[in-house]
Amino acid sequence: MKKYLAEMVGTMVLVLMGCGSAVFAGDMAGAVSTGVGTLGVALAFGLSVVAMAYTIGGISGCHINPAITLGVFLSGRMNGKEAGMYMLFQVIGAIIGSAVIYALVSTGTHNGPTATGSNGFADGMMVQAFIAEAVFTFIFVLVVLGATDEKKGAGNMAGLAIGLTLVLVHIVCIPLTGTSVNPARSIGPALFQGGEALSQLWLFIAAPFAGALLSSIVWKTIAETKK
Numbered sequence: 001m002k003k004y005l006a007e008m009v010g011t012m013v014l015v016l017m018g019c020g021s022a023v024f025a026g027d028m029a030g031a032v033s034t035g036v037g038t039l040g041v042a043l044a045f046g047l048s049v050v051a052m053a054y055t056i057g058g059i060s061g062c063h064i065n066p067a068i069t070l071g072v073f074l075s076g077r078m079n080g081k082e083a084g085m086y087m088l089f090q091v092i093g094a095i096i097g098s099a100v101i102y103a104l105v106s107t108g109t110h111n112g113p114t115a116t117g118s119n120g121f122a123d124g125m126m127v128q129a130f131i132a133e134a135v136f137t138f139i140f141v142l143v144v145l146g147a148t149d150e151k152k153g154a155g156n157m158a159g160l161a162i163g164l165t166l167v168l169v170h171i172v173c174i175p176l177t178g179t180s181v182n183p184a185r186s187i188g189p190a191l192f193q194g195g196e197a198l199s200q201l202w203l204f205i206a207a208p209f210a211g212a213l214l215s216s217i218v219w220k221t222i223a224e225t226k227k
Helices: 002-026 037-060 066-074 080-106 126-147 155-177 183-193 201-223
Strands: none
Touching (some): 002 080, 037 155, 066 080, 066 126, 066 201, 183 201
């Protein structure tokens, strides 16, 4: 149970800090940006992963992302029941983090393009959004699988490598979809945003899972050791 609670707390922190930075400090909707902008939001997500990796990594592995959990499961590193419980508690954590943001917005103001940091894509850009989310999730999960591999991984530096990769992914993908690469991170804000965010939510679940599936196949192929 401790592993599941760790995943819940970690995902809550990721959503609160990452989405919170977009809502309160991003100010990406204004003609003249006075907030942290794309780079600042990207760093908030990446640094959240780094912080949680060195906080709960020794307890749960710090997936805090159903796409990562799927990739780990498909790579044979965990069983189906455990993977399902990880995903459940990750979504719960994301909802808690989003609830905190909603409470803050409801009692004050916000400068972000949305009040919850939800993901979305413009009309006619569904294919672009799906490709972006699938490809960037593929890259992100592939780094996770490689950095955390027992024999070929980065050891104690894995958390830093993963966090910096997430920063890089956000820098490129934020203008396209707001960057999900994490179904839980999309589910929480969408539930509070409603409307278009909910109607588009399927893409931010399906595309990251597709990317994770591909990453598990590629990693198993390139990391396979001949007997």
